[in-house]
Amino acid sequence: GENVEQHPSTLSVQEGDSAVIKCTYSDSASNYFPWYKQELGKRPQLIIDIRSNVGEKKDQRIAVTLNKTAKHFSLHITETQPEDSAVYFCAASKKAAGNKLTFGGGTRVLVKP
Amino acid sequence: DSGVTQTPKHLITATGQRVTLRCSPRSGDLSVYWYQQSLDQGLQFLIQYYNGEERAKGNILERFSAQQFPDLHSELNLSSLELGDSALYFCASSVALLSDEQYFGPGTRLTVT
Numbered sequence: 001g002e003n004v005e006q007h008p009s010t011l012s013v014q015e016g017d018s019a020v021i022k023c024t025y026s027d028s029a030s031n032y033f034p035w036y037k038q039e040l041g042k043r044p045q046l047i048i049d050i051r052s053n054v055g056e057k058k059d060q061r062i063a064v065t066l067n068k069t070a071k072h073f074s075l076h077i078t079e080t081q082p083e084d085s086a087v088y089f090c091a092a093s094k095k096a097a098g099n100k101l102t103f104g105g106g107t108r109v110l111v112k113p
Numbered sequence: 114d115s116g117v118t119q120t121p122k123h124l125i126t127a128t129g130q131r132v133t134l135r136c137s138p139r140s141g142d143l144s145v146y147w148y149q150q151s152l153d154q155g156l157q158f159l160i161q162y163y164n165g166e167e168r169a170k171g172n173i174l175e176r177f178s179a180q181q182f183p184d185l186h187s188e189l190n191l192s193s194l195e196l197g198d199s200a201l202y203f204c205a206s207s208v209a210l211l212s213d214e215q216y217f218g219p220g221t222r223l224t225v226t
Contacts, residue, residue, distance in 0.1 A: 032213040043115065043203060043217040044156070051213070089156060098169035099213060100146065101205075103156040 002027040004092050006104025013080050014112055021107045023090035024072040030092040032099065033066060033073045038087045038106075047088075048075070080111045116140065117206050117218035125224045131192040134221045138185055138206030144168075145187040146207075146215060147179055151200040162187055163209075194225045 003026040013019050025033075031052040036044035050057045050064045050073065057064050061080075066073040077084055087108050091101040116139035126132055138145050147159040158171035162181035173179075176194075181187040191198060201222050205215040 034214070036217075041222075043219050045115075046214060046216065049214065091156075093213070098161050098163075099144075099207065099215070100158040100161055100169050100171060101148075101156075101215060102158065105155050 002030060002092055002102040004090060004102050004104040006090050006107055008107060009105060010108045012110045012112060015080060015082060017080055019077040019080055019109055021075045021088055022072060023104045025092040027094065028071065029096060030094045032093045034091050035064060035075050036089045036091065038089065044089060082111050082113050085109055085111045115216040115218065117204060117216055119204055119218040119221050121221060122219065123222045125226065126194060127226055128194055128196060130194050131190065132194065132223065134189040134202050136187045136204030136218055139216060142206035142208050143185065144207045144209060144212065145181055146205045147189050148203045148205065149200050150203060196225050199223055199225045
């Protein structure tokens, strides 16, 4: 089955700096790659996603890139703010498997003011 | 607020007992997914239902079962509970069987003592 690895597991950045989280996946048939933000004790919240027919997608301070050949995708957060502090999860899915999400292990991001 | 509701928020029970977790998907969503989040296993897919039928299964224990009712709400039944079943249980919903975006409910925190 699909395996998603996520790095780093923790990330500490100064407010205003950029944060980058990287994920790799194993199943070349995966075609949908969402990113979720989870604050302590809360639900995972979909913040951005990318499909396999697109190489890059941006939404204000957040961007995601996908390299299908290398089977990796990354989340970029620019001009980080304290409210960006949370755990971020990448995931992968494919329609043939009913779109069930396989998650990476998560990255705990701490933005220091 | 994602529009997905889950009850109860918290559940404390003893080993060997049985509990039922409830999920109501977003209005119009036909597909429901259940995920388990524990400290050692991360976020893991359990089972998916679409319009009342089971569509995909993950590493769900035989002690666990689920169903989706005609009004599209879903229930996850956990029996013969063990300490290791303590976790956050999330349901997520999507519009159709092969829709990509999944929106998570607030979760049920289960503590087995």
